[in-house]
Amino acid sequence: MQVPRQQRPLQKKGARVLVIDRKKKIGFPVQCGETVTLNSLKAMGMDKGGWIRTTLKGYRMLMPNNKYIFIDEGMAILSREIFENELYERAKSSGAIYHLNEYAINIKKKDGGYRIFTSKDRVDAKYIIGADGPVSLIGNFMQAYEKRDFVVASINYAESRSGYRDYESIIFSSKYPDGYGYIFPRNDGEDNVGVVLKGKNLSASNKEFLKRYKYKKIYFTSGGLIPLNFKMRYYSKEGIMLCGDAAGLTSSVSYGGIYPAVVSGRLAGQVGAEMMDEKKKKDVFKRYDRILRKQPFFQKNGEKNHEMVYSMKDRQMNLIGELANGRSFREISIKEATIYLIRKRAFGILPRMIWMYRYTNKMTKY
Numbered sequence: 119m120q121v122p123r124q125q126r127p128l129q130k131k132g133a134r135v136l137v138i139d140r141k142k143k144i145g146f147p148v149q150c151g152e153t154v155t156l157n158s159l160k161a162m163g164m165d166k167g168g169w170i171r172t173t174l175k176g177y178r179m180l181m182p183n184n185k186y187i188f189i190d191e192g193m194a195i196l197s198r199e200i201f202e203n204e205l206y207e208r209a210k211s212s213g214a215i216y217h218l219n220e221y222a223i224n225i226k227k228k229d230g231g232y233r234i235f236t237s238k239d240r241v242d243a244k245y246i247i248g249a250d251g252p253v254s255l256i257g258n259f260m261q262a263y264e265k266r267d268f269v270v271a272s273i274n275y276a277e278s279r280s281g282y283r284d285y286e287s288i289i290f291s292s293k294y295p296d297g298y299g300y301i302f303p304r305n306d307g308e309d310n311v312g313v314v315l316k317g318k319n320l321s322a323s324n325k326e327f328l329k330r331y332k333y334k335k336i337y338f339t340s341g342g343l344i345p346l347n348f349k350m351r352y353y354s355k356e357g358i359m360l361c362g363d364a365a366g367l368t369s370s371v372s373y374g375g376i377y378p379a380v381v382s383g384r385l386a387g388q389v390g391a392e393m394m395d396e397k398k399k400k401d402v403f404k405r406y407d408r409i410l411r412k413q414p415f416f417q418k419n420g421e422k423n424h425e426m427v428y429s430m431k432d433r434q435m436n437l438i439g440e441l442a443n444g445r446s447f448r449e450i451s452i453k454e455a456t457i458y459l460i461r462k463r464a465f466g467i468l469p470r471m472i473w474m475y476r477y478t479n480k481m482t483k484y
């Protein structure tokens with residue numbers, strides 16, 4: 119998602135911005151479930167426009183026993199293709215130049231800047247914003263990663279089957295280790311469905327999921343990698359800044375990355391513009407790392423959050439399902455949860471319930 123959001127501040131500062139992307143067509147193929155919270159759409163300044171296919175009242179988290187808990191957080195399902203084309207048009211209108219169907223293959227330092235070798239050409243640049251996704255050439259070149267891990271995910275556009283139209287469904291089960299199955303109902307006769315997981319065959323699990331939820335007519339299938347708990351040495355160094363998946367900013371709980379990618383891209387553009395200001399150049403860099411770490415999506419305890427959710431056994435998740443039994447998490451007090459779990463002698467879950475309560479409260483604020 120080589121975005122314009124970076125460029126506008128830069129152009130104002132007289133920078134020439136070149137976007138290189140290996141995709142032949144902007145926004146295609148889609149490798150995304152296309153869902154975001156309404157709050158984050160607002161924060162991206164993208165809460166009105168033809169890229170919003172559907173809005174929903176929230177999502178239900180289904181446990182292996184099919185019992186669920188509701189999270190009343192307004193959600194939207196986007197057309198990622200329209201969303202990205204909107205960003206592309208905005209970038210072009212502010213002067214960005216696009217080289218599509220062109221691969222960046224290698225980078226070398228050159229005359230205080232960089233030379234990027236691509237499948238078609240070589241380009242000299244003073245600064246680089248690396249938005250090249252989960253397996254980032256730029257991030258590798260910078261040696262930004264101390265540790266990287268991934269989950270894999272599928273996306274299918276399928277003929278609507280699910281009866282639940284007002285809510286998304288997130289399905290937890292040991293069938294989808296470190297992940298979940300998902301059904302995002304769109305109001306155009308199709309659903310976005312798929313699985314996210316680690317350490318299992320994605321295609322087989324995807325087939326199992328489609329069969330389990332009786333999806334027969336599949337119009338489109340794709341998938342990809344999602345960063346999990348990247349340990350970053352830094353997000354910027356010597357004229358290069360990383361954003362989105364290249365910076366490992368996806369949530370280690372929901373695996374959502376659109377919002378962090380859009381905002382971190384915007385920040386990189388703003389800091390980039392400041393870099394054009396000779397006087398400020400020296401300290402500017404550290405600023406990108408500093409402001410990124412202050413963002414609401416920035417995870418200080420990504421691994422712990424991930425552990426809290428994905429290390430639960432099916433029987434533990436089933437207990438939460440029984441406790442909630444279709445209610446919204448707002449209707450379940452910590453007191454009620456405590457009494458219930460003590461009665462069930464499920465002490466191990468209590469800290470997770472309390473964490474889930476706090477985490478969901480925090481997450482539903484942005």
Ligand SMILES: Cc1cc2nc3c(=O)[nH]c(=O)nc-3n(C[C@H](O)[C@H](O)[C@H](O)COP(=O)(O)OP(=O)(O)OC[C@H]3O[C@@H](n4cnc5c(N)ncnc54)[C@H](O)[C@@H]3O)c2cc1C
Binds near residue numbers: 151154250341375
């Ligand atoms: C199946 C799946 C479902 C998902 N569902 C959701 C969801 O519902 N909601 C959500 O918020 N997030 C979701 N995500 C995560 C989300 O898609 C990413 O976090 C988001 O796309 C990150 O944006 P980005 O710009 O950082 O990277 P990307 O969107 O990956 O964009 C990177 C761009 O760089 C280009 N590129 C890469 N390498 C090179 C190269 N060497 N040369 C030239 N171009 C290059 C690519 O072509 C691509 O256009 C999902 C991810 C997957 C895989």
